[in-house]
Amino acid sequence: xxxxxxxxxxxxxxxxxxxxxxxxxxxxxxxxxxxxxxxxxxxxxxxxxxxxxxxxxxxxxxxxxxxxxxxxxxxxxxxxxxxxxxxxxxxxxxxxxxxxxxxxxxxxxxxxxxxxxxxxxxxxxxxxxxxxxxxxxxxxxxxxxxxxxxxxxxxxxxxxxxxxxxxxxx
Numbered sequence: 001x002x003x004x005x006x007x008x009x010x011x012x013x014x015x016x017x018x019x020x021x022x023x024x025x026x027x028x029x030x031x032x033x034x035x036x037x038x039x040x041x042x043x044x045x046x047x048x049x050x051x052x053x054x055x056x057x058x059x060x061x062x063x064x065x066x067x068x069x070x071x072x073x074x075x076x077x078x079x080x081x082x083x084x085x086x087x088x089x090x091x092x093x094x095x096x097x098x099x100x101x102x103x104x105x106x107x108x109x110x111x112x113x114x115x116x117x118x119x120x121x122x123x124x125x126x127x128x129x130x131x132x133x134x135x136x137x138x139x140x141x142x143x144x145x146x147x148x149x150x151x152x153x154x155x156x157x158x159x160x161x162x163x164x165x166x167x168x169x170x
Contacts, residue, residue, distance in 0.1 A: 001034070001048045003170040005082045005163045006060055007103055008043030009073030009153040019043065019068070027063045035170045039162055044155070046166045053078065075103040075153055079167035086164045089157055090125040094134035096157035102131040104152040118143040 006028075008019070021038040024045055028036040033047035033056070049056050057076045064072035077085065091099050108126045116124055121136030122144045131149055135142055155163070 001050050002053075003035075003046065003048050003079035003167045004053070004056055005077050005079065005167050006045045006047070006056070007075045007077075007153050007155060008045075008064070009075070019064075019072075021045075023067065027067060028060070031059050031063055037166055037170070039166060040159065042155075042159075043153075044159065044163055046163060046170050048170050073151070073153065075105060077103070079164070079170065082160065082164040082167050085127065085130055086157070086160050088127055088130075088132075090127075090132050091123060091134035094123075094136075096161070098135040098139055099157045100133050100135075100139075100154040101127065101157070101160055102133065102146065102149045102152045102154045104129050104131070104148065108148050112146070112148050115147050117145040117147075120144075 021041055024043070025036050025038050028045055028047050033049050036045065036047045038045050051059070053076050057074050061072065061074050064074065085101050089099065089101070107129055108131055112126050112131065113124060120142070122142055123134040124146065125132045131146060131152070133144065
């Protein structure tokens with residue numbers, strides 16, 4: 001049985017996509033996922049299941065669509081992949097709360113860095129299916145635009161570390 005981390009897009013952020021984590025957990029349990037745990041209220045859930053990554057992604061997206069009445073994007077990683085994302089952080093000396101990985105379903109296109117706009121103090125690097133960003137003096141003032149990131153969802157390094165830890169024990 002594989003351990004997974006599912007990251008929901010645009011949930012409980014900026015007043016959009018309200019989803020109580022108790023409801024998310026209940027959906028996952030109803031789907032048959034085991035050892036279900038949510039982490040903070042921004043759409044993170046860790047669980048175990050025998051199905052493949054694409055199958056658990058589709059199952060959770062279907063449940064979320066039924067619940068929300070509209071599609072809710074879900075990015076799924078195995079426990080190992082989440083640990084790999086944490087270990088591959090190209091900015092280990094940057095503040096972990098101001099450093100994020102933007103999770104994507106597929107590898108970023110080769111021209112991802114060329115398409116970045118409005119970069120000031122931010123550093124950007126491409127990973128396997130992620131884009132890493134160190135925001136320098138803070139995320140709040142950043143105007144950074146990464147077009148390919150629109151289909152992804154970001155988590156800071158602190159959150160990634162906790163999700164990797166939870167997934168390793170699921």
